[in-house]
Amino acid sequence: METWQILEYAAWGASALLGLYMLIDWMKVDSSYSEDVLTSSREGELEAMTEEQHR
Structure with missing residues (x-):
C-alpha cells in the first residue's frame, strides 16, 4: 500500500x-x-442590559 x-x-x-x-x-x-435554553441568546440579553444602563 502506498503512503x-x-x-x-x-x-x-x-x-x-x-x-x-x-x-x-x-x-x-x-x-x-x-x-428554550438552547435557542436563547444570553449574550443578547447582556448587551440589552448594558445599553439600558448607558442611557
Whole structure:
C-alpha cells in the first residue's frame, strides 16, 4: 500500500470518529437542555442590559 493511500484511510477514519463524537454529543446536549435554553441568546440579553444602563 502506498503512503498516500494509508493517509487517506486514516483521514476517513478520523472523519468517521469525529462525526460519531458529534452525533453522541448532540444527543447528550439535546437530552440535557430544553429547546428554550438552547435557542436563547444570553449574550443578547447582556448587551440589552448594558445599553439600558448607558442611557
